[in-house]
Amino acid sequence: MDPIVIIGSGLAGYNVARELRKLDKHAPLTIVTADGGEFYSKPMLSNALTKRQAPAAIPLNSAEQMAQQLPATVRVRTRVTAIDTAAHRVSIGEETLACSKLVLAFGAAQIRVPIGGDGAGAVMTVNSLDDYARFRSAIDGKQRVAVIGAGLIGCEFANDLAASGYEVEVVDIAGQPLPRLLPPAGGALLQEKLAALGVVWHFGTGVKTVDRDSGAYRVALGDGSIIHADIVLSAIGLKPELELARAAGLATARGIMVNRHLETSAPDVYALGDCAEIEGLVLPFVMPIMHAARALGATLAGNRTAVSYPAMPVLVKTPACPTIVSPPAPAAVGEWRVETAADSVKSLFVDAAGKLLGFALNGAATSERAKLMKELPPVLA
Structure with a gap:
């Protein structure tokens, strides 16, 4: 019997394998990954500095350990170059x-x-353990870091770096941090708390050029200002990996399009995690991955199971300003009702009838997370 093949060894790939093994311990299983195959949580990369975790200490298991535990064949540093869905083959x-x-x-x-x-090619990104190891090596002995992007990833890295003693400047074309997740009052509190930690903000402008400058970099912004940095980190955001899927003829939009059973447009081909789009939703967070992995594991074991998503608030790892968000659905109609207090912003998104559709909590208001979660509608019932 040909194996079930999983391409990718992140939280999505490994957790599908684990869920499958709970129900079927014998089906042949192969995991193919372009990375080293270590099992770790990618969100943990953005706060490893303050935890004093070296890159080598972040993985919970090596690829060899995962292969033994599952069990499965795990092929590391191996890149899939093509998919033939009709022939059930990958190249x-x-x-x-x-x-x-x-x-x-x-x-x-x-x-x-x-x-x-001339320094644009040296701008770093962190999207894997390998990337993070290179980043940590690059900042060793350095002091000044410029971060491009004030979204979730950028703010988390800014907090981690500033709390670890680095001089951090953040650039974003928006007017506040976390512009897609926080209403203005919440964004203002996060901005204030990270500024108190030492973060310098540059809003309403972007990076125009990065030039080498005596062993460091001269970062020119669109508004004419200049940042001098030892390292430049781009943390603008993520986009689903679609190249292989498109080349294979699979239906794609913002992500690889799947139904509630995580089935793509080709028989026996499934997708989940950051690359997948289900009913118009692309959810690059941990909890949606866990729910999808559980459903797909059951399907692969022979019990076709639809995925559902409850309300799934996201913890933003900015200890300088604790923040938890549960954004309203993109098509939701309503308004933000905001309550501010000392070191606290409570923002509730409600419809015309006062029903809670989403929230954003900063500071002391995060203590209300559990209570408010009970009032939220599911993301996907």
Whole structure:
């Protein structure tokens, strides 16, 4: 029997494998990954400095340990170059690997915007343990870090770096941090608390050029100001990895399109995690991955199971200003009702009838998370 093949060894890929093994301990299983195959939580990369975790200490298991625990064949540093959905085969260069079912857990890539200058190629991103190891090596002995992007990833890295003694400047074309997740009052409190930690903000402008400057970098912004930095980190956001899926003829939009059973447009091919789009939703967070992995594990074991998503608040790892968000659905109609107090902002998104559709909690208001969660509608019933 040909194996079930999972492409990707992130939280999505490994957790599908684990859920499958709870129900079927014998089905042949192969995991193919371009990375080292270590089992770790990618969100933990943005606060490892203050935890004094070296990159090598972040993984919970090595690829060899995962292969033994599952059990499965885990092929590391191996890149899939093509997918033939009709023949149930994937290509790894000149090698062809047959599969009974295929799971796409590619994840997402960092968004890069065009930047000029002779130092643009040195702008770093962190989207894997390998990336993070390179980043930690690069900042060792350095002091000044410029961060491009004030979204979730950028703010978490800014907090971690500033709390660890680095001089941090953050650039974003928006007018506040976390512009897609926080209403203005919550964004203002986060901005204030990180500024107190030493973070310097540059809002309403972008990076125009990055040029080498005596062993460091000269970062020119669109508003004419200049940042001098030893390291430049781009943390603008993520976009689903779609190249292989598109080349294979799978239906894609913002992500690889799947139904409630995580089935793509091709038989026996599934997708989940940061690369997947289900009913218009792309949810690059841990909890949606866990729910999807549980449903898909059951399906792969022979019990076709639809995924559902309850309300799933997201903890933003900015200890300088504790923040928890549960954004309203993109099509939700309503208004933000905001209560502010000393070191606290409570923002509730409600409809015309006063029903809670989402929230954003900063500071002491985060203590209300459990109570408010009970009032929220499911993300996908």
